[in-house]
Amino acid sequence: MAEPRVAIAYDCFFPINSGGGERVYRRIAELLTERGSPVDYVTRSQWDGPAPEARFSVVPVWHGAIYNSEGTRTPVSAVKFALALFRHFRAQRANYDVVIVSALPVLNVFAVQLALAGSKTFVVSDWLEVWGWRQWRAYSGALMGTVASLLQFVAIRLGNLHTVNSHFTGSRIRGYRRGAAPVTLGLIDLVGAAPDVTTKRGEEPYLIFVGRHIADKQLIDLLPALREARTHIHNLRLVIVGSGPETVAVAARSTELGLDDVVTLAGRVSDDELHTLLAGARALVNPSRREGFGLVVAEAAAVATPSVVVAGPDNAAAELVHNGVNGFVASSVRPRDLAEAMVKVVTAGEPLRRSTQAWFEQERTAGGLSRSIDQILQAYRSARTS
Structure with a gap:
């Protein structure tokens, strides 16, 4: 035929x-x-x-x-x-x-x-x-x-x-x-294998958010959680990639919480810049309430970066993250719950990044x-x- x-x-x-x-x-x-x-x-x-x-x-x-x-x-x-x-x-x-x-x-x-x-x-x-x-x-x-x-x-x-x-x-x-x-x-195989992948990271830890700045992404809820997490990891920073209708509100909330010195609003970046930022992060944090798949989780895993996502009935990204294997699933976006997952993923260190890399390779070839x-x-x- x-x-x-x-x-x-x-x-x-x-x-x-x-x-x-x-x-x-x-x-x-x-x-x-x-x-x-x-x-x-x-x-x-x-x-x-x-x-x-x-x-x-x-x-x-x-x-x-x-x-x-x-x-x-x-x-x-x-x-x-x-x-x-x-x-x-x-x-x-x-x-x-x-x-x-x-x-x-x-x-x-x-x-x-x-x-x-x-x-x-x-x-x-x-x-x-x-x-x-x-x-x-x-x-x-x-x-x-x-x-x-x-x-x-x-x-x-x-x-x-x-x-x-x-x-x-x-x-x-x-x-x-x-x-x-x-x-x-x-x-998963939409994301190509990164030829220069490494589980090593720089001394100053930072988290990264990647996506459109809209209400469903719950980006604003990430900021009080970051402040809570910094009570445990004092030098933790956040890089926010992307833009959208909520960008101005996110910037205002960052100022209100006294986080301007540790939050970077990077806007839209090139593919090469995004690769570098993802590869250097301790974790991707995606607090979205709604994801049809969550491809950014796979993009992060391709460079051995684990993810933090939030459990929810409309969040398919939570299906991709396995606690202690390639990241952690927070029970909610409440500051304490989300901060707890963020602290876990950062303190887990290189062993978690190695298992994240292994998870990606297995998933990419399996189906x-x-x-x-x-x-x-x-x-x-x-x-x-x-």
Whole structure:
């Protein structure tokens, strides 16, 4: 059987956007291309002139912003991109064997399914996250949150196959759709092995945060925990990488707590700078309440840097961290709880960094994204021959 013609539908594109989802979709496109599949990456235009270079076709179908000033996706942009997807796939409905569509936002799934209704195209919906009703209401307000929750409920019942980034998201899919058998994507191998990895660190200890400065990351809660941790490790510092709507509030809170001399707001940095900062840190601290996977934990582990994350029902990053192996899971973001995990990870020292490095190497080789693509293609071929 010939390799299938594939489309991937998502409104962000790496490296213009640097989140985990767009990195996953780009890598899937590359791996499918390497196997001989023609691939179209159907997305929104964020550039002037020609599309970015890639080993596959980049097909922009809409141009516009998707976030408001607070870093929240806007309903209007979701509707406009979904309409653009519908028009594209309606016009190209005979040209694809497999379509992988991101369910973020969920309207994408409806657009693709409606456009391809009656065709033989095998539709894979990828769920970066599955939220509960209360979480949708908190994120989008009472009315829009309720609507989004209902749309998610229906969308999970569509498509031929689901893919997810974590086991707990897979269990939520099965909770909504009995008999579903989602494929959990192996994502650790998105992070390449670092050739110069070392478990040695400098004398002055520092922690690092990497990510967008939005409410779900709970970055502000990291600052009082740092102050608490410094009562045990007096010279402990924090480097904050990234930016976002909460950057100003984070800076103000740092000043309020008297931490300006020990907190560095580095902003956005180059890949080389990020590598150096991660490789020199005693730990990555990611207090986020919500992560679809937590790729930054793997990026830190690639340079033997353990992580501190926070337990929570919507935090898949907590699945990646094993206490005393590659970091510690704090029970909450309360200063004492988070500080305790931070102190543990720093005082564990080089033995923890060695076990973190070993964990990364084992996970990277045990189950990668290539194996996940094998599962997707096997499901597609089974459907074609049944």
